[in-house]
Amino acid sequence: MIKVKFKKQKLFLRVIELGIIILILLLLSGCWDRRELENLAIVSGLGIDDPEQGEGYQLSFQIVKPAEVRAPGSSSGESGSGSSGSSGSKTVWLLRSKGTTVFDAIRNAHFQSNRRIFLSHNQVVIIGKKVAEEGILPVVDVLIRDPEPRLQQWLLIAQQQAGEILKLQAGVEKISANAIAELMENYYLTSKIKATNLHDFADGLVKKSTSNTLPIIGIKEENGEKSFILEETGILKEDRLVGYLDKKETRGLLWVLGKVKSGIIVVDLPDNKGKVSLEIMNAKSKVIPEVEDGKIKIKVEITEEANLGGETSFEDFSSPEALSRLEKLQAKVIEEEIKAALNKAKTYQLDIFGFGESIHRKDHKLWNAIEENWGEIFSQMEVEMKVKAVIRRMGLITKPTIISQNK
Amino acid sequence: MFRFLLRKIRLGKLKKNSSSVSDTNKFRRNLEENLELFQEELGDSPDIIIRRFNLNIKNRIKAAIIFIDGLMDSKVVYDSILYPLMIEAKKENWVVEESILDFIENNLLTVGSVEKDNDFTGLVESVLEGDTILLLDGYTEALILSTKGWEKRSISEPDTEVTIKGPREGYTESIRTNTAMIRRKLAHPGLTFENKKIGKKTRTSVSIAYLKGVVNEKLVEEVRRRLQRIDTDMILDANYIIELIEDSPFSPFPTVAYTERPDVTVAKILEGRVAILVDGTPVVNTVPTLFIESFQSPDDYNYHFLYATLIRWFRYLAFFFNILLAAFFVALSTFHQELIPTPLLISMAAATDGTPFPAVVEVVVMEVVFEILREAGIRLPRPIGQTISIVGALVIGQATVAAGLVGAPTVIIIALTAISSFVVPTQEEAGILLRLTLTIFAGILGAYGILLGILVVLTHLSSLRSFGVPYLSPIVPLSVEDLKDVVVRAPIWAMKTRPRLIGWPKPIRQEFNLGPELPEKPTEDRDDQGKI
Numbered sequence A: 001m002i003k004v005k006f007k008k009q010k011l012f013l014r015v016i017e018l019g020i021i022i023l024i025l026l027l028l029s030g031c032w033d034r035r036e037l038e039n040l041a042i043v044s045g046l047g048i049d050d051p052e053q054g055e056g057y058q059l060s061f062q063i064v065k066p067a068e069v070r071a072p073g074s075s076s077g078e079s080g081s082g083s084s085g086s087s088g089s090k091t092v093w094l095l096r097s098k099g100t101t102v103f104d105a106i107r108n109a110h111f112q113s114n115r116r117i118f119l120s121h122n123q124v125v126i127i128g129k130k131v132a133e134e135g136i137l138p139v140v141d142v143l144i145r146d147p148e149p150r151l152q153q154w155l156l157i158a159q160q161q162a163g164e165i166l167k168l169q170a171g172v173e174k175i176s177a178n179a180i181a182e183l184m185e186n187y188y189l190t191s192k193i194k195a196t197n198l199h200d201f202a203d204g205l206v207k208k209s210t211s212n213t214l215p216i217i218g219i220k221e222e223n224g225e226k227s228f229i230l231e232e233t234g235i236l237k238e239d240r241l242v243g244y245l246d247k248k249e250t251r252g253l254l255w256v257l258g259k260v261k262s263g264i265i266v267v268d269l270p271d272n273k274g275k276v277s278l279e280i281m282n283a284k285s286k287v288i289p290e291v292e293d294g295k296i297k298i299k300v301e302i303t304e305e306a307n308l309g310g311e312t313s314f315e316d317f318s319s320p321e322a323l324s325r326l327e328k329l330q331a332k333v334i335e336e337e338i339k340a341a342l343n344k345a346k347t348y349q350l351d352i353f354g355f356g357e358s359i360h361r362k363d364h365k366l367w368n369a370i371e372e373n374w375g376e377i378f379s380q381m382e383v384e385m386k387v388k389a390v391i392r393r394m395g396l397i398t399k400p401t402i403i404s405q406n407k
Numbered sequence B: 001m002f003r004f005l006l007r008k009i010r011l012g013k014l015k016k017n018s019s020s021v022s023d024t025n026k027f028r029r030n031l032e033e034n035l036e037l038f039q040e041e042l043g044d045s046p047d048i049i050i051r052r053f054n055l056n057i058k059n060r061i062k063a064a065i066i067f068i069d070g071l072m073d074s075k076v077v078y079d080s081i082l083y084p085l086m087i088e089a090k091k092e093n094w095v096v097e098e099s100i101l102d103f104i105e106n107n108l109l110t111v112g113s114v115e116k117d118n119d120f121t122g123l124v125e126s127v128l129e130g131d132t133i134l135l136l137d138g139y140t141e142a143l144i145l146s147t148k149g150w151e152k153r154s155i156s157e158p159d160t161e162v163t164i165k166g167p168r169e170g171y172t173e174s175i176r177t178n179t180a181m182i183r184r185k186l187a188h189p190g191l192t193f194e195n196k197k198i199g200k201k202t203r204t205s206v207s208i209a210y211l212k213g214v215v216n217e218k219l220v221e222e223v224r225r226r227l228q229r230i231d232t233d234m235i236l237d238a239n240y241i242i243e244l245i246e247d248s249p250f251s252p253f254p255t256v257a258y259t260e261r262p263d264v265t266v267a268k269i270l271e272g273r274v275a276i277l278v279d280g281t282p283v284v285n286t287v288p289t290l291f292i293e294s295f296q297s298p299d300d301y302n303y304h305f306l307y308a309t310l311i312r313w314f315r316y317l318a319f320f321f322n323i324l325l326a327a328f329f330v331a332l333s334t335f336h337q338e339l340i341p342t343p344l345l346i347s348m349a350a351a352t353d354g355t356p357f358p359a360v361v362e363v364v365v366m367e368v369v370f371e372i373l374r375e376a377g378i379r380l381p382r383p384i385g386q387t388i389s390i391v392g393a394l395v396i397g398q399a400t401v402a403a404g405l406v407g408a409p410t411v412i413i414i415a416l417t418a419i420s421s422f423v424v425p426t427q428e429e430a431g432i433l434l435r436l437t438l439t440i441f442a443g444i445l446g447a448y449g450i451l452l453g454i455l456v457v458l459t460h461l462s463s464l465r466s467f468g469v470p471y472l473s474p475i476v477p478l479s480v481e482d483l484k485d486v487v488v489r490a491p492i493w494a495m496k497t498r499p500r501l502i503g504w505p506k507p508i509r510q511e512f513n514l515g516p517e518l519p520e521k522p523t524e525d526r527d528d529q530g531k532i
Helices: A004-028 A066-070 A102-111 A129-136 A135-146 A161-166 A175-184 A198-206 A248-257 A320-348 A355-362 A363-368 A374-380 B002-022 B031-042 B075-092 B100-108 B120-129 B175-185 B216-229 B238-245 B260-270 B289-295 B307-335 B340-350 B359-377 B383-401 B410-423 B425-445 B445-465 B480-485
Strands: A038-049 A057-064 A090-100 A116-118 A124-127 A153-158 A213-222 A227-235 A240-245 A262-269 A275-292 A295-311 A380-393 B049-058 B061-069 B114-117 B132-136 B142-147 B191-197 B204-211 B256-259 B274-280 B284-285
Touching: A004 B256, A038 A129, A038 A161, A038 A175, A057 A102, A057 A161, A057 A380, A057 B061, A066 B340, A090 A102, A090 A161, A090 A175, A090 A198, A102 A116, A102 A135, A124 A129, A124 A161, A124 A175, A129 A153, A129 A240, A135 A198, A153 A161, A153 A175, A153 A198, A161 A213, A161 A355, A161 B340, A175 A227, A213 A240, A227 A248, A240 A248, A240 A320, A248 A295, A248 A320, A262 A320, A295 A320, A295 A355, A320 A374, A320 A380, A320 B002, A355 A374, A355 B216, A374 B383, B031 B049, B031 B061, B031 B120, B031 B132, B049 B100, B061 B075, B061 B114, B075 B132, B100 B114, B100 B132, B100 B142, B100 B289, B114 B120, B120 B132, B120 B142, B132 B383, B142 B191, B175 B191, B175 B260, B175 B274, B175 B359, B191 B216, B204 B260, B216 B238, B216 B274, B238 B284, B256 B260, B260 B274, B289 B425, B307 B359, B307 B410, B307 B425, B307 B445, B340 B410, B359 B383, B359 B410, B359 B425, B383 B410, B383 B445, B410 B425, B425 B445
Parallel strands: A038 A116, A038 A124, A124 A153, A153 A213, A295 A380
Antiparallel strands: A038 A057, A057 A090, A213 A227, A227 A240, A262 A275, A275 A295, B049 B061, B061 B132, B114 B142, B132 B142, B191 B204, B204 B274, B256 B284, B274 B284
16 A cells, blocks of 8 residues: 555656656747748749949849749749739749848848748759859858758859849749759750759869869840740859850760760761761769879770660661761760860869869879869870760661662 | 545445445345335335235245346246246145245246345345345245346447458447357357456446466456455446556556457457456457557458558558647648748648648647547437538538638648548547647647657657556567567468467467468478478
8 A cells, every 4th residue: 555655656756757847848948940831931042143232242032922833824933024013923022132241131131021031942042143253152151051041952153143033934834943943953864064052062162173163044035035044054263253164065074074864965977978866875984093104194984875866867877887987976076075175174274073083082192292283283184085985776766767879 | 624534434434334234134034024124125116026926835825026127037037937836836736845945946946047045135136136036935035036137239230340351240238248259259168257246336247258278367366456456336337447457547548458349359368368348338358458459450360461461551650640740740830841842832831821820729729620520420419420520521621721711731631630540449549639749749849849749658658568568569578479460460370479478378379380281292292381
């Protein structure tokens, strides 16, 4: 009986203890970041520009209007003619705010936005050209440091003003920033875009030897209608935009980086016989640094597989000889693309390929010695290319429908 | 306080007085005096029948039978008691060597069980239980004739545990019918019923059933001990017993299992459990009870084991939905919006746009509304119950969304939670409590609150015991062998052992190589064929 009583008393005490613990937890921790869904301004795209006057930054937030996105018949952005405020069913709200720093500008958005600016779902960060030329790091530091924005946001440079791009309507998507993000995700369809997210960018900054490259987005005007388009790739010296790679050169860069997944290689047949489009199925790259007589040499090995996608000539490639001729032509195209990118990089003395990193990994003592003038060494370095291009399949028809006949 | 004490003392005195009234044996030789005694004790209720008649053996003797109308089988009373005594007795010239009472018992009464008794209190009790007592003038003893028989519900399909392929019989309110149903499924001499009357006023029959040789004797002893210490007025339902013998009365988790199906009870008795039957309740309880039993449906064993395993996994999932879905919804939509995929977030934001309340209030209110609807639906007669569900689903569900009071996702979440709660019916009571608390926790602290809540629940669950067996076993403490009926529903031929912590006195249920075998080909030597 005594034992039972003791047990009950103990239970009672334990209940009280538990109650106190829960109470403390509730009081001490509180509602630290409780925010209702309907009080959030979900930002889908962020543009960072120079202000027209004064110093600091001008931010453009593309804020989703959820109810409009769900409603049928709504369209994104301002219509091409630029008439603002007329349509009531816009799916996004372009909010501009100014501040001396980016963080300041983000908070200053609350002069206009009653809802809390919520950056966790931001998809793209577009940086105006001017800001990019002055330096990206001070701008994106807050986006990397703060826990709210993700590191998976795509980072792009605008040809002119970033805010102008976020204003534009996307073809099918209701939220244009989503469309831009998907352009990045689908880069592999052409492999001519260097899709870079914040994490890649920060990673590139840490690796001092490697220079970052960022995609550049521009505005295309057609029949008075504006739309955005991916243009080229910017080369950054540290965090400043200094040069450009065109689309061919961009793929040259991606070949070396091993980021080519798919895309079309157009091969010119000799004697103006026509063109053959080859679909890249698979590509691998290997960067091997070598030291020969005190000279550093880089060997790049590319293994590529393609399918014959189409031809404008009536050449028959079904014989092994014809095929191997075509394969050689293909390898040459790839080699040319890489060479173009390499030459461009050499003129800027910027190692965008990560060759320095591979040397560092292989022989860090050597690297320590050459790190100082790596740019110079890079620009004079010999790069040996070995491209192995194979054509695997000819499609459903192995021979052209009309075989060319010598009449 | 003093008044309370005084009342207690008075009550105690009263108890003593009442007990002193009936303990003396005041049986007389005179029949009329005796009948008066009975009349006094039983009162003037119209259902108490005292039938006087004359018995003509050798000479005329006054006799009387007392019974309660409605509790006895009238056919037995008329054909086996009154007819032989009044008619048959006259027909012959009897040679009576023993006392008349013994003579009647041995020669005339054709009733199944006859007992001689001279204890007045005992006789009154027998009458109240439906037996008939026979009094003779000049005797200080009476015969108790077993004539119990009253209107009973016939065996019907259990309402709460419906199976598709299993047997369709369920327990009734009569304990005798129930024991018969168990006995019919388990025709083994080891099956033992121990009867006991509990409840000073209701004198409810309570039986414990177990299988000798399989059951742990200490468990039976413990069940006996717990039943022994019950000292109460009334036992009207099995739950009265359960709440008095439970291990952790404050825990929302059931530590005593119940079933409406004899096949389930028998399966559990065969695993070494003890069944507790209470008269007047169409439900049989079994102890010890494990958490995992709630997820084992009787139909699991009637279906192919692969399907049964899959369904069991869904059942686990449904349980988590039941207690956690609403909480996660609240946590995600008020604290961790970054965890929601962007398109879903936009959809959710669109749906909650303009709703006046925070998500946690929405969810809790809708949960409460649902519980009220459910309660209304259960208590009402069936046709009206359906009306209620229509009102609930269509009017409240749709109208609140259309009016912009509650977001559509909230209604979906509540609906999913509600459906899930019916999947594991035995944990329903715990489920509602957990769901509400976790939702409120999530509303205050987000995912951290949920984690905290789960931690408390897990700690509590792992400290629970049911008749000495850890509630979470065989998961905690882990018994790999027993996972055959937890993680999967193993094929019947692979269930070769009884649950380790319950059936350990006789752990082996069947031979280990019972897997179906192909007939052996005489030419080839394949002796290990089919063994797994």
